[in-house]
Amino acid sequence: MERIDRISSFIVMDILREAKAIGDVIHMEIGEPDLDPPPSVIEALEKAIKDRKYFYTPSLGIWELREKIAQHYYIKYRVNISPHRVVVTTGTSGAFLVAYSIIMSAGEKIVLPDPSYPCYKNFAHLLDITPIFLPVDESTSYTINVDMLKEYKDYKAIHISSPSNPAGSVYSADTLVSLIRYCDDRGIYFISDEIYHGLAYEQEEHTALEFSDKAIVISGFSKWFCMPGFRIGWMILPEELLQKAEKVIQNVFISAPTLSQYAALGAFDYTYLNRVREIFRKRRDFLYEELRQIFDIPVKPEGAFYIWANIERYSEDAFTFCERLLREAKVAVTPGTDFGSYKTKKFIRFSYTKDKKALEEGLRRLKDYLMK
Numbered sequence: 068m069e070r071i072d073r074i075s076s077f078i079v080m081d082i083l084r085e086a087k088a089i090g091d092v093i094h095m096e097i098g099e100p101d102l103d104p105p106p107s108v109i110e111a112l113e114k115a116i117k118d119r120k121y122f123y124t125p126s127l128g129i130w131e132l133r134e135k136i137a138q139h140y141y142i143k144y145r146v147n148i149s150p151h152r153v154v155v156t157t158g159t160s161g162a163f164l165v166a167y168s169i170i171m172s173a174g175e176k177i178v179l180p181d182p183s184y185p186c187y188k189n190f191a192h193l194l195d196i197t198p199i200f201l202p203v204d205e206s207t208s209y210t211i212n213v214d215m216l217k218e219y220k221d222y223k224a225i226h227i228s229s230p231s232n233p234a235g236s237v238y239s240a241d242t243l244v245s246l247i248r249y250c251d252d253r254g255i256y257f258i259s260d261e262i263y264h265g266l267a268y269e270q271e272e273h274t275a276l277e278f279s280d281k282a283i284v285i286s287g288f289s290k291w292f293c294m295p296g297f298r299i300g301w302m303i304l305p306e307e308l309l310q311k312a313e314k315v316i317q318n319v320f321i322s323a324p325t326l327s328q329y330a331a332l333g334a335f336d337y338t339y340l341n342r343v344r345e346i347f348r349k350r351r352d353f354l355y356e357e358l359r360q361i362f363d364i365p366v367k368p369e370g371a372f373y374i375w376a377n378i379e380r381y382s383e384d385a386f387t388f389c390e391r392l393l394r395e396a397k398v399a400v401t402p403g404t405d406f407g408s409y410k411t412k413k414f415i416r417f418s419y420t421k422d423k424k425a426l427e428e429g430l431r432r433l434k435d436y437l438m439k
Contacts, residue, residue, distance in 0.1 A: 073192040077185060078405035082389065086399040093429035095417045096399040098232065098372065100293040102343055107333030108294065115329035122325060126316040127309070128155025128301070129328050136301050139335055143264075146276050152303050154312050155323045159262050159287040159300040163190045164319070166283055166302060167224075169311040170256045171196045176222035180211055182406035182414075184232045184260070202409040205365035209234035209375070213245045225250060228260035230267055233406050233416040234375040235368025240273045247279045258283045262300070265291030265340060267370035268348045281305050288327075290371075291343060292334045297327040347372050350419040350426065357430050358417065361437060374417040375403070381437065385412050396436035398429050 079096050086092040103109075115121070127133070133153040140148045156162040163186065171177060173195035179187050181200035188198040199222055203209045209231055216225070225246070229238035238246075243259075250257040259275035259282055275282035287300025300323075304312055316322065355367060355374055362376035382388040385402035392398045403414030419426060 105336035111333035112330035230370025
């Protein structure tokens with residue numbers, strides 16, 4: 068099979084394109100915040116343009132931003148991180164590509180939860196790395212634990228996300244510690260996608276860096292910081308991987324977008340960011356209570372901005388169900404099959420990245436359609 072044939076479409080983006088062509092659609096499919104970034108982001112961006120800050124930067128990122136990100140880990144988690152270990156990337160997508168390429172070779176294996184963010188497996192296929200899918204469901208709140216890992220052998224890395232996409236589950240400190248120790252003891256790379264940190268509603272999220280300097284942590288500015296189109300993210304790497312990462316970035320990206328890097332210097336306004344969290348918490352609470360009246364929801368999301376809903380009472384085929392919702396009810400949601408194959412035909416994912424008025428209208432259309 069050709070490499071490109073192993074890469075699946077990112078279904079949610081296909082749905083977004085179709086929804087925009089239809090018009091008058093309530094968008095509950097895409098994980099893109101509708102809120103503005105902190106005002107200081109726009110100020111920093113305008114200053115960068117005025118100061119002609121639109122040339123290449125060092126491949127690992129401007130030093131000021133690497134320092135800011137390192138400082139963020141102390142402010143939020145009380146973890147001391149050297150700015151030298153911070154790598155600024157072209158979104159988290161760029162970080163995934165770089166991380167996979169520097170720790171694995173073609174034919175090696177990586178363990179991924181199923182369901183999980185679909186691009187993980189596609190980056191693996193792009194690099195001829197073999198994804199091993201570990202089924203997760205409500206019995207473990209859609210998280211991986213050490214006992215589940217023991218069934219698998221000869222893999223080079225494990226990749227988790229917390230809060231997770233699509234279920235919004237947050238890994239506890241105890242689960243993270245046991246997973247990281249298991250990996251460290253066996254020379255397995257532990258990759259923690261923390262892009263939804265800052266959007267945890269039931270408990271404080273923990274960074275993997277609290278428990279090991281060997282962990283590879285990936286995060287960015289698209290979600291909590293409300294900067295999706297800036298395409299700016301970061302990695303925290305062990306010292307021994309920095310030169311390898313720099314080599315890849317030099318050749319593939321040259322550097323992350325310059326104006327976005329300078330804009331991100333203004334992102335760490337925690338008063339504003341706390342308001343962002345509360346807005347999404349209120350949306351979560353509202354949508355969860357409404358949706359559970361018409362769908363079976365196996366776990367209440369603890370973070371991110373998604374609700375994972377079972378549709379078995381209406382359909383056995385999530386993709387067809389979503390197509391009908393889009394065309395007949397003008398509500399766009401994402402089929403579970405975008406996120407893997409384990410029980411995913413029975414699920415759809417709702418995103419609450421629209422204001423309450425839009426969510427209310429989406430719910431009205433959903434109920435009217437389902438009553439038919």
